[in-house]
Amino acid sequence: xxxxxLRYAWEVARHDLNVSATAQALYTSQxxxxxxxxMLEDELGVDIFARSGKHLTHVxxxxxxxxxxxxxxxxxxxxxxxxxxxxxxxTRGELSIATTHTQARYALPPVxxxxxxxxxxxxxxxxxxxxxxxxxxxxxxxxxxxxxxxALDLFSDLIMMPCYRWNRTVxxxxxxxxxxxxxxxLDTLAEHPLVTYTFGFTGRSxxxxxxxxRGLTPRVVFTAADADVIKxxxxxxxxVGIIAHMALDPEQDKGLVKLDASHLFEPSTTRIGFRKGTxxxxxxxxxxxxxxxxLTRELVDSALSCHSRDEVEALxxxxxxxxL
Numbered sequence: 001x002x003x004x005x006l007r008y009a010w011e012v013a014r015h016d017l018n019v020s021a022t023a024q025a026l027y028t029s030q031x032x033x034x035x036x037x038x039m040l041e042d043e044l045g046v047d048i049f050a051r052s053g054k055h056l057t058h059v060x061x062x063x064x065x066x067x068x069x070x071x072x073x074x075x076x077x078x079x080x081x082x083x084x085x086x087x088x089x090x091t092r093g094e095l096s097i098a099t100t101h102t103q104a105r106y107a108l109p110p111v112x113x114x115x116x117x118x119x120x121x122x123x124x125x126x127x128x129x130x131x132x133x134x135x136x137x138x139x140x141x142x143x144x145x146x147x148x149x150x151a152l153d154l155f156s157d158l159i160m161m162p163c164y165r166w167n168r169t170v171x172x173x174x175x176x177x178x179x180x181x182x183x184x185x186l187d188t189l190a191e192h193p194l195v196t197y198t199f200g201f202t203g204r205s206x207x208x209x210x211x212x213x214r215g216l217t218p219r220v221v222f223t224a225a226d227a228d229v230i231k232x233x234x235x236x237x238x239x240v241g242i243i244a245h246m247a248l249d250p251e252q253d254k255g256l257v258k259l260d261a262s263h264l265f266e267p268s269t270t271r272i273g274f275r276k277g278t279x280x281x282x283x284x285x286x287x288x289x290x291x292x293x294x295l296t297r298e299l300v301d302s303a304l305s306c307h308s309r310d311e312v313e314a315l316x317x318x319x320x321x322x323x324l
Contacts, residue, residue, distance in 0.1 A: 003077065005040040006070040008033045009048050013067050014140055017049065017056040072277075075141060079279035090282045096125040098134040099147035101226045103270065106246045107324065108147075111291045119283045130225070138275060144284060147291075149270045159303050160273035162316050163292035166324045167262040168207065169248055171234055171241040178240060179257050186214050186264055193221040193239035195230050207242060210265045231256060246324045269321065280304075294319055 008022070012033065015022045023030040041047050048063035049056040059067065082093075099108070104126055112124060127134075127143055135154040138146035146158060170189070172178050181188055196207060211218045221239050224230050227247035234241035235255060248258050272288060272295075274280070285297045299315070306312045 001040060001043055002036075003073075005036045007074060008036050009040060009063075010067055010070045010074060012037065012049070012056070013059055013063075017058070019056065071140070075275060075277060078141065079277065082279045082281055091119055092121040093281060093283065094123045094125065095145075095284060095287060096127065096143040097145045097147060098127040098129060098137040098143040100131075100134070100149070101128055101228075102244050102247050103147050104128055105228070106244070106249075107270070108291070111287070114290055115283075115287055118286065122283050138273060141275065144274060144278070145287070146273045147270065148273075149268050155271075155273055156309070157275065158273035159276055159306070159312060160271040160309070161288075161292070161295055161300070161303055161312065162319070162321055163270050163272050163295070164322045164324050165267045165269050167245055167267045168242055168265050169245045170259040170261045171231060171243060171248060171253070171256045172259065173235060173237065174255060174257055176240070176257065178259060181259075184259055184261060184264065186211060186216055189240065189242075189261075189264070190216045190218050193219050194242060195222045195224075195233050195239040196220060196242040197227075197230070198223040198225050206266050206268050267323070276304075278304075292322075294321070 008026075011022045011026060012019055015025065019030050019033055023033055026033070037048065041049075044066070046062040046066075047060050048066055050058050050060050097108075108126075116122075116124065125143075127137055129137065131148050131154055134143075134146045134148050135158070137143045138155070139157045146155065146160075147163075148155065148160075170178065170184060178184065178188070178192070190211065199205070199208070222230075222233050224233075227243045230241050230243055231247075231253060233239070241256075242261065245262070248256070272291060280300065285300060288295045288300060289297070302315055303312050306315060
């Protein structure tokens with residue numbers, strides 16, 4: 001059994017059983033990958049992939065167990081490489097992050113700027129996606145860190161640490177009737193068409209829970225994953241916008257009026273996470289600390305030693321998080 005064979009099988013599964021796409025991604029030949037996977041299956045005495053003719057159709061039950069272990073082995077190989085890089089040159093390397101538009105656009109720019117100034121020889125790669133895409137990229141090793149707010153159940157294979165809390169702002173065009181309301185209420189909001197995040201993005205679940213707890217059914221007429229898109233349609237008069245407080249730019253959003261809605265919704269918590277067993281290089285610890293200053297190296301190491309999500313949550317239970 002060769003490490004290369006395990007990598008080929010793992011990558012084929014990750015590329016939706018498309019051997020041609022896998023070959024292109026790995027800069028090798030399609031017949032070469034197929035041959036190595038067959039040799040691995042012959043050695044093991046079981047099929048990792050079911051086939052119809054020359055086409056792979058699905059991963060077999062045995063293949064699922066084998067690929068899970070192969071993923072763990074490949075992760076450890078990557079950790080070994082990182083150990084070597086760390087001792088060879090602790091200021092050079094690559095760092096990949098997966099997150100949502102709101103985090104990438106509004107929360108991360110000052111962190112990225114400060115990080116690149118301190119580590120100019122570290123290449124940063126940003127990936128944006130849905131919470132499910134973010135969790136998958138972090139779990140399969142495509143990225144080093146996942147930064148997310150919603151759908152924590154999707155991140156069960158990751159160590160997720162709390163970074164900061166945030167709440168929502170209602171945005172309306174100048175002259176909108178809500179600008180004359182003294183105290184904003186959920187009942188008042190429910191009377192207007194709403195423009196907000198797609199379900200599963202940027203704390204949307206907290207918004208839905210708030211209305212549901214009051215027995216209200218809001219009229220959501222437009223949703224988007226991108227706060228800038230939401231603000232565009234608010235300007236067009238499609239409805240009242242509800243976005244993350246951090247997503248309002250005083251300079252670029254002068255045509256909009258913000259109305260505090262923090263008393264209407266439970267605050268949300270943004271977290272940063274990585275795969276269990278990951279070897280964190282020095283500059284990776286520093287990125288975490290710059291994004292969330294309370295996450296010291298010692299605290300991150302303590303989280304790494306936890307055996308369950310409950311242990312991680314207990315570790316941070318008494319820490320007062322900053323509010324954005």
